[in-house]
Amino acid sequence: MHLRHDERHRATLTLNGQSRSAEAEPRMQLCDFLRHQLGATGTHVGCEHGVCGACTVLVDGRAVRSCLMLAVQADGQRVDTVESLDEGETMSELQLAFRRHHALQCGFCTAGILMSCDEFLRRVPAPTERQVRDMLSGHLCRCTGYTGIVQAVLDVAGTRQAALEEST
Amino acid sequence: MKPAAFAYRRPQSRREAVQQLLDAGEDARVIAGGQSLMAVLNMRLSQPSTLIDISAVDELRYIERREDHLAVGAATTQAELLEYAELPDAVPLVHEVLPWVGHVQTRNRGTVCGSIAHADPSAELPLCLATLGGEVVLETRRGKTRHVSGETFFQGVLTTARRSDELITEVRFPLARSGHRYRFTEVAMRHGDFAIVALAADISDQRIRLGVGGVADRPVVREFAPDDDLDASLNELAWSLGAEDDAHATAAYRRHLVRELGRRLIAPNEIEEIADASTT
Numbered sequence: 001m002h003l004r005h006d007e008r009h010r011a012t013l014t015l016n017g018q019s020r021s022a023e024a025e026p027r028m029q030l031c032d033f034l035r036h037q038l039g040a041t042g043t044h045v046g047c048e049h050g051v052c053g054a055c056t057v058l059v060d061g062r063a064v065r066s067c068l069m070l071a072v073q074a075d076g077q078r079v080d081t082v083e084s085l086d087e088g089e090t091m092s093e094l095q096l097a098f099r100r101h102h103a104l105q106c107g108f109c110t111a112g113i114l115m116s117c118d119e120f121l122r123r124v125p126a127p128t129e130r131q132v133r134d135m136l137s138g139h140l141c142r143c144t145g146y147t148g149i150v151q152a153v154l155d156v157a158g159t160r161q162a163a164l165e166e167s168t
Numbered sequence: 169m170k171p172a173a174f175a176y177r178r179p180q181s182r183r184e185a186v187q188q189l190l191d192a193g194e195d196a197r198v199i200a201g202g203q204s205l206m207a208v209l210n211m212r213l214s215q216p217s218t219l220i221d222i223s224a225v226d227e228l229r230y231i232e233r234r235e236d237h238l239a240v241g242a243a244t245t246q247a248e249l250l251e252y253a254e255l256p257d258a259v260p261l262v263h264e265v266l267p268w269v270g271h272v273q274t275r276n277r278g279t280v281c282g283s284i285a286h287a288d289p290s291a292e293l294p295l296c297l298a299t300l301g302g303e304v305v306l307e308t309r310r311g312k313t314r315h316v317s318g319e320t321f322f323q324g325v326l327t328t329a330r331r332s333d334e335l336i337t338e339v340r341f342p343l344a345r346s347g348h349r350y351r352f353t354e355v356a357m358r359h360g361d362f363a364i365v366a367l368a369a370d371i372s373d374q375r376i377r378l379g380v381g382g383v384a385d386r387p388v389v390r391e392f393a394p395d396d397d398l399d400a401s402l403n404e405l406a407w408s409l410g411a412e413d414d415a416h417a418t419a420a421y422r423r424h425l426v427r428e429l430g431r432r433l434i435a436p437n438e439i440e441e442i443a444d445a446s447t448t
Contacts, residue, residue, distance in 0.1 A: 005173040005217075026176035026219065029210070048169060049207035053273060062247070062276040068206040069277065072176055073221060116273060137360045138271025 003072070011075040015040060016084040024071035031055040033071035034081060042082040044111050046140075053139035056112035057081045063119045063138075082111035085118065093159070094118060097152040105143030113139050117153050126161050129154060171209035175218040185222050186307055186335050192218040194332045199223070200243055203270065203278030204286040228337060233258055237302070237340040246275040246283070246293075259341045261300060261350035261368060265292045268352070271360040281336050284321070287328045290362040290382035292354070294322055298387040299368040299379030300350075302341045306334040313337070322386035348372045351433045354382075355425055357416060364417045365425040369433045376434050383409040383422050392434070402430040 003009050003026045012021035015038060022037035029048075034040045034057070046054035048067045055066040058080040085092040094117055097103070104110045113136070120127070120135045127135075132153045136146055177192070179185040189196060195217035199205050208214045222228055228243040231252050238258045240249060249255060250266040269292050270278055283293040284304060297304070297318035304321045306314045308331070316329050323329055330336060344350065354366040366381040376392045388409060392401050406426035411419035 001176070001178040003176040005175045009176075025173065027171040027173050027209075029170070029206075032170075048210050050203060050274060053271075056273055059277075063273045064277045065203075065273055067210065068202050068274070070176070070202070070206075070221075072178075073202075073223065120272075134267075134359065135272055137358060138273040 001072075009072050009075070011071050013074050013076065014078045016080055026070065026072055028071045029067050030057070030059075030069040030071050030074050030079070031066035033074070034066065034079070037071075040081050040083055042111050044108055046108070046112075051140070052109065052112075053116065054109050054112045056115045056139070058084075058115055058119055061119065063116045080115070082114055085114060094121070094152070094156050097155045098149070101148040101152040101155065103144060103148040103152040104141075109139055109141045113141065113149060117149075117156075121153065121157060121160070125157060125164075127153070127157055169210050169212060171206075172212055172215040174209075174216050176221065177218060178221045178224050180224060182225055182227050182307070182335075182337060183311070185220060185225055185228075186309065186311075188218075188220050189335055190309055190333055192220060196220055196332075198285070198335060200279040200282045201245055201277040202282075203274045204282060204288070222335075233343070237342050238262075239305075239338050239340050240280045241338050242279065242281040242336055244280055246270070246278050246280055247272070249280055250275065258343055259300070260344050261352060261370070262293075262296050262341055264350070264352045265296050265368070268292050268354055268356075268359070268363075268366075281339050284339055285328065285330065285336050287322050287324075287326050287386070288362065289322075289325055289385050289387070290364070290366065292352075292363065292366055292368075292381065294318070295366055295368050295379050295381035295387040296352075297339060297341065298322060298389050299370055299377055300342050301377075302339060304328075304330075304336055305338045305340065306330060307337045308334045318387075319389055324385045345372070353429050353433060355429070365422055365429060367426070367429050367433055371434060378405070378430060378434065380405065380409060380426055380430075383411050383426065398431065398434060399427070402427045405430070 008023040011024050020038050024033050031045045034043050044054040046052035050065045050068045057066045060078050132150050177188050197216040199219050199221050200223050228241040230241040232239045255263045302318045304316045321329050349371045351369045354363045356363050363382040368379040370377040379389045381387045390405050406423040411422040413419050
């Protein structure tokens, strides 16, 4: 692939299970592509240099900063954003736990944190508090002091483990 | 902020990547995971004419355990290396260090070679490469390669021995040797942040190699003999690094950390322990 600096490229990706495509200049970040070109505004853009974690999405199942990735780099990949947690009328288990434990206040960082937690719980189904805090070190939240977030993640992990044990 | 405009090329092979680098001239930059470069571009600290994205070059995505070293290809991510089952046995220092490199969300895309190419003086992977005496493999026109040792590759803040027509194709970490102990410690504002001071050590009963990151403009490695006066050697090392005050720490605090953390890494009783183990 060879694109001139002002040449628009049609990037196609699988966004939350649906094939979506739109045009992007080489310099367009994935986060801006999602918000401005595809209208998926659930992903928030904070620092734009990879520190705050607000823009975290899953690319091919792994949590990454969408401000540190170009839209053209995501061409052909699977991208999941906070909208993927939507289960119609109800919120997901993780979102409900966030509400129960007051794991958010202003909510700006939450979209990114939910995506990191979602991936984390699939990779580490029975985490220790230390592991949860290590995963959260990639996010900044200025409201909660993180305690509620840690409790919400441990709560979901505990519930899932209990359900697993009951069924076996 | 948003990056300034650049042309974008995505080669499919190593050969194509090198050729594009030659064609694009001195203003081109290579991007793989982009976890350092994208931040630099977003802040417009760098405004390259062309980005050459090697993340789709499958032949640069490998981890190979060879006779005396572990080779890591330029498109291999930090997460992939951390998940490599043989890593704790092959290069224990890198296994211990990788969880300190950024956060899980940046390790998922950030590459091992990219961190070394970026050459931040407080980054952990350059420190490991220099301390272990590893090397960087560079490729230029007509498949010509050059090997540069970890200690000479880093030449200053974000400055390396790479020439503008060379592509870093792999880095090589020497395999762990029996009777050696590998240790690492770091002080940072938060886990995952860049180090205020980071120390890595390769300790045997013959000699101690101690690497310091975060103080000088590049990782600095010193060798001591086990019977050297450790306090005097560490003090001399701490002063030799030209520490400066900045927003995170004073020069005096950095010198203090080099002495104190150095002492903890190379505790005299540990040297005796290793000597005992090797005689029994």
